[in-house]
Amino acid sequence: MAHSLEHLVVRHTRRLPSPTGPAGDGTAVARRFDAALMTAGFKLSTELIERLSGLTEATVVGTAVRTLATVRELVGDHVRHNVYFVDFPANVPDTLDFWTACLAEALDDGDGRAGTVDQLRAGVLDLLSLPSYGRYQHTYEEMLAVHDELIAAAGDRLTVLHLGADADTEVTALYLALAGSTAPLGEEHLRDLAVLAEHGADGPQPEVIPVRENRAVVNAARIRVGAAPLFDTVTDVLRLACALADGDVTLREPTRFRALSRPHRRALLAGLDAVVAASPAKLSDVSAHGEAWKRLGERLHPHEYPHWPHAAEVFAVARGERRAPSFDSRVEEMLVRGDVAGAAELLASHAPGRLFRALDRLLRGAAGGEEREAVLAAVERAAPEVSGRVVLSVREHVQNRAGGSGGARRVFVNREGKAWVTDDARPPLEDSDRRRVIEVLDAETRRRLPSPERLLIDPDVLDVALPLSGRAASAGLGVLPRGSVSPVEGELLRFFTYWRQARYTTDLDLSALVLDADYSTVTWLSYTALTDVEGRHSGDITEAPDGASEFIDLRLGAVRGTFIVPQVHVFSGEGFDEVAEGFFGFMLREGEQRGRPFEPRTVRMKSDLRGPGRVALPLAFRRDDEGRWHAHWLHLYLRGAPSANRVEGHRVTIAVVMRALLGRTHLTVRHLVALMEESGAKTTLWDGRTVPEGPVTYIGLERPEGLAPGSRVLTPENLRDLLPA
Structure with a gap:
């Protein structure tokens, strides 16, 4: 198996495909492999050690080299994390003392003295221009030399790598899981799906591919190997064309179509012709992306293929030469006329998913009890035809529509994580309507959920938000979906960020804002x-063509406040979507632990920074009434300013976003577990040590060792599989 495919399996499943090779005695090397993994916070399962021990040393070494590279990248240990202050977190100076020292060094520096003096004479000094500021003053090796070895602690993270099936089975299973996902995938997962689809295009395929973006990626792989693409709407064809042009299959951003080969043109036009011939009504979907269709038509040359006349109709509609009113326009006309009941009936009959998405508007627009009853009756009839993800999304929405709108704020988060807040001017929904909708949705979800005889639940997973969209979380290690809450146990909290510029000098800044219970500013570190x-910043790096790191150290017991909000600002240069590499994470340590500024075994979370805007808010930390800290997962990006973003300038905006988002109730794993219990599942909370003898359905943050064969395992890496279809 290609090493890249093995890398994907390990990263997505925490399983190592069963290594193959000549028999031998690899026991000693396997033990060294395990020890090396433990320095990065990973270890081999007992089964995996036994498997490796029966292979030759050379085979084990090759496996170890590849696997260590994968896990080190997962945790952020594949780069060198240097710091400005060489012995951070010790001896970090007071801010004023630091700037005074930088100025004194500039005046003592023969090369830099003249420029500094000129600035002082002019009465304005740019502190960032001081020669010693913002640049590493020591090598990475010199920094390591002043730090003691990390003393292991019981609280250090230890992620177990389990023995997988043979390589082909693991790769096929991962492909089927991603392609058949009921929730949209994030950008990284879509890229991984493209690799897997290319490998498995002529192998087993999922029974259904419910997410259209996934279907486009799979179709692109199929067409490259000569297999027939899968179409059932004209938009499927457009998405495939975008995929072939390396464009945006979500259709949010315009794609610049390239010249297409004749086989690709024929496949796209034949697909269009077949879709429209089978259902001419699907021409109504064209107008939603009319400009894209016009640009694609310039590349497909449909006039050269008169034997596919229905394909030509698509482009006639796009050019406005043929009228094909969209379904949405028909619904809108009925709503403008005030025919809410008729619109609900039309949606229930032809587009039940759209009925659910329009439910709030329909209930608010209903003129009286009879119209509201018609809408609710339509929801009850349509529920079995709506995807499980939409059912749960509407359930989450409705549970947050209690009460009036006086003074309430509404937070919007788009598919890229960009957030904004506005006043909620919507009138409230009737409590009786809300309760009835919730009962219908819960009954439908309960009907579709599996009925396992035995559930083994890690208590820490109960408050993990359901992954209703793969875009509600960034790629990385230990990352949970937006809205999740997870416990934080440790004395010292250390944030870190790393970036490497692609083309231009780039300065990212790590900061942490402390807020009180009313979201007012207490203090900040930057x-x-x-x-x-009792917190410390590792120092600002403004120039690092080979990569840069910044850290913030906090003793949780000393924090005067309720919230800690770490954030990364683009001060200058490339944005998060432009840098060659960028990520954020946090570590937890015990009070007496020493070690380097970055110790991979203490990393609890590392997530990629890829999003719009110039301010990143990965997560926040909240202290409850009993003094315990919890992480609240945000995965947000704020627009910010084009340059010079600082924590001082965004305190108010961040407080408003925090108040709005943390005031929202998310659907969590707890909700689905409760529904399965109502259906008769027997639940046991895992004690962290022992596992039952027989097969179970396990739901938790990490897979335990020793589960009986036949057990089903659901962790954050595949929690989307818990969502009913």
């Missing part, structure tokens, strides 16, 4: 406030 609340 390059403008190096020390406070």
Whole structure:
């Protein structure tokens, strides 16, 4: 199996495909492999050690080299994390003392003295221009030399790598899981699906591919190997054309279509012709992406293929030469006339998913009890035809529509994680309507959920938000979907960010804002406030063509406040979507643990920074009434300013976003577990040590060792499989 495919399996499943090779005695090398993994916070399962021990040393070494590279990248240990202050977190100076020292060094520096003096004479000094500021003053090796070895602690993270099936089985299973996902995938998962689809295009295929973006990626792979693409709407054809042009299959951004080969043109036009011939009504979907169809037509040359006349009709509609009113326009006309009941009936009969998405508007627009009853009756009839993800999404929406709108704020988060807040001017829904809708949705979800005899549940997974969209979380290690809440146990909390510029000098800044229970600012840590609340900033790096890291250290017991909000700002240069590499994470340590600024075994979370805007808010930390801390997962990006973003300038905006988002109730794993219990499942909360003898359905943050054969395992990596179809 290609090493890249093995890498994907390990990263997505925490399983190592069963290694193959000549028999031998690899026991000693396997033990060294395990020890090396433990320095990165991973270890081999007992089964995996036994498997490796029966292979030759050379085979084990090759497996170890590849696997260590994968897990080190997962945790962020594949790069060198240097710091500005060589012995951070010790001896971080007071902010004023630091700037004074930088100025003194500039005046003592023969090369830089003249420029500094000129600035002082002019009465304005650019502190960031001081020669010693923002640039590493020591090598990575010199930094390592001043730090003691990390002392292992019981709280250090230890992620177990399990023995998988043979390579082909693992790769096929991962392909089927991603292609058949009921929730949209994030960008990284879509890229991985493209690799897997290319490999498995002529092998087993999922019974259904419910997410259209996934279907486009699979179709692109199928057409490249000569297999027939899968179409049932004209938009499927457009998405495939975007995939072949390396464009945006979500159709949010315009794609610049390239010249297509004749076989690809024929496949696209034949697909269009077949879709429209089977259902001419599907021409109504064309107008939604009319400009894209016009541009694609310039590349497909449909006039050269008169034997596919129905394909030509698509482009006639796009050019406005043929009228094909969209389904949405018909619904809109009925709503404008005030025919809410008729619109609900039309949606229930022809587009039940759209009925559910329009439910709030329909209930608000109903003129009286009879019209509301007609809408609710339509929902009850249509529920079995709506995807499980939409059922759960509407359930989450409706549970957050209680009460009036006076003074309420509404937070919007788009598919890219960009957030904004506005006043909620919507009138409230009737409580009786809300309760009835919730009962219908819960009954439908309960009907579709599996009925396992035995559920083994890690208590820490109960407050993990359901992954209703793969775009509600960034790629990485230990990352949970937006809206999840997870416990934080440790004395020292250390944030880190790393970036490597692609083309231009780039300065990202790590900061942490502390808020009180009313979301008012208590203090912050940044390059403008190096020390406070027993916290320390590692120093600002402004130039690092080979990559740069910044850290913030906090002793949780010393924090005066309720919230800690770490954030990464683009001060200058490339944005998060433009840098060659960028990620954020946090570590937890015990009070007496030493070690380097970055110790992979203490990393609890590492997520990629890829999103719009110039301010990233990965997560926040909240202290409850009993003094315990919890992580609240955000995965948000704020627009910010084009340059010079600082924590001081975004305090109010961040407080408003935090108040709105944390005031929202998300559907969590707890909700689905409760529904399965109502259907008769017997639930046991896992104690973290022992596992039952027989097969179970396990839901948790990490897979335990020793589960009986036949057990079903659901962890954050595949939690989407818990969502009913």
